[in-house]
Amino acid sequence: MPLTFVLEDLSAFTARNVGGYAFLVVFGGAFAAVVGWAAVGQKLTVLQLAGAAVVLAAMVVAQTRTQTDVREIRT
Known part of the structure; x- marks a missing residue:
């Protein structure tokens, strides 16, 4: 980019x-x-698969958070 x-x-x-x-x-x-x-x-090794799972889980959590959730975390 x-x-x-x-x-x-x-x-x-x-x-x-x-x-x-x-x-x-x-x-x-x-x-x-x-x-x-x-x-x-x-x-892929077990460690690589675990890393991929963590990344995918983080993406799901980030996409399902609402603006209210984000405000609560910041305060």
Whole structure:
């Protein structure tokens, strides 16, 4: 993304473009792990799987929090 700031003008940053970038950032690693497993038989360790589970759980918690929950945490 920082290189994009240098090479593109600000009109390139539409909501759709930023959303697409966010999608790739979030799911890129998972996609690479699945392709690595399917294409060449790579395996993840227990620690890597645990880390992936923690990241997914954090994403679920972050998405299900309401604005009221966030205000309660800050006060």
